Amino acid sequence: MRSQPRPGMDSKAEFGRAEGQAMPPCEEWQPLRILAASGDEVPSADQLRLAEHLAACPACSAEFSREEELLSLLAAHRAEPDASLLASCRADLNDALDREEERGWLRRFLEAALTSSWLSPQPAWSAAVLLLIGFATGILGPSLLVQRAQRRLGSGAVASARVGHAAGNANAGPGAPADKSAPPASMANTPITALDLHSADVAGISVAPANAGEPPRVELHLRTMQPLTVQGTVDDGGVKDVLLYVLRHGSQFHTGVRLDAVGLLLPCSSEPEVRSALCHAAQADPSAAVRLQAIRSLEGAATQDSVRNTLVDALAADADAGVRLEAARILSSLAANGQVPGDDHLRAVLRDRMNRDPNADVRFESAAAYRSLVPGGKE
């Protein structure tokens, strides 16, 4: 162990020493110095030794400082993932997890239970088991899938929706006005199932003006195996469930349809399930226009925890400056009225956005909200 200082040794020159030159005497301490600069991983037996050496050796002490400086420099310039990339990753992952859930328990069971280590040594048993599973899946699978999908959608309301089969009905095409005079009995009324919606495309939404004080009548045109039309007001369970389904499965439907769904559900935003679907759209819809519209529609319910969390997430991570600005504006308004508790996460997001958001308006609104939460701007 070297414990004497080396007068006159220039540590910078020493560091840049070319290969092939003699190892400087204090090089043996470099691993411990790096460990010490990197955190608390120096073995306890070496801690005292290192401390004594650093105290006695100015060259090593200077090297240690430079190693700490380097790590500080790198920490200060640590690149953060771009917020838009993070937001799009989240949206893609959300969709992928939805698909994963739909694949259901059987696949997970098979993956977990029938590993190749079991299959290959016992091929006869494996074949028999797989055959059995195949039969069981063929017999039970479809009904299980229907039940599962109906549970996800809230089967009661959906199953009771009255729909007209558009085949052979000249008025039932996309864009056709709702035939209010046609009695339900004239249509082939059948319950709309979750599976209908699962594979459906909403071809169009028509809204017929209503008398003052009455909700507008809505006509939804679904492209399924057999074209379907769902009629009623937004308060009707069937119509509402289709609209909620549209918002929860954004990528399955056209942007215009999703925008219409947000607009139609706006009056019901105080209802928990509508609020939940709007929050989902505000966070995960692939279209910025839909996310923006969803954020706006949530303003009336912004004091709810779930909505406030949605706003904070949108401000923190949405790729679109317009969406972030709208979220910041609503949060700023809430903060100014004392309607938002200043939790650590919210303060951190506002501080981050007021300093780092690329959009000046977002920075301004975030700063305004932050000032309302933290008078004087300092914690």
Added chain:
Amino acid sequence: MELSVALEGSTPQRAIARGAGEEELVRKAQSGDRLAFDELIRRYDRDVLRLALNIVRRPEDARDVYQEGFLRAYRNIQRFRFECSFYTWLYRIVTNVALDYLRRRNTRREEQAPPSSPEVTGRDFFDQQPEPAVSANPEKRLLGRELARQIRGAMSLLSPRERMVFELKHYHGMRLRAIGEMLGTSEETAKNSLFRATRKLRASLEAVR
């Protein structure tokens, strides 16, 4: 705690999930609670994305690693036995996915058109980052950009393993033993990778400090 108090009151499930501890969330996720898994994602996904970016460098590749990493975690969460923290387990999955990705990318490299260098395409993750604490002073901004460029260059000299060890140690605060386990190697090997990474970075950045 202020946060959990703020989340009490009206109790939507997401708010409950946000106030829950990690172990509780993992147990709920193991029983099929998607909201709990979503909350785990929200807690760790920024770090996961940063880790992926630092290993595979290109945002489009990092996006794939991010998604595949979380999907594998979702599919296998039943197998998590609380023998380590959830994030250690998650990072282990993500690093494995990222290393597989790099291996496949290297295998494909000769079959496909080689990717342009980041300097040419400007698509490297670090090229897209805003300068921290953007200054109105153009001179300072220029210096900051130059420094960021040099750090980028220095990091690119590290091998993927060295970059990963450096990232996990310095930016995620992990112990070398855990890093070694995560990479399927020993603590000593992880330590050596850290030494090599630090030495290379010092040599590259000596002039800028």
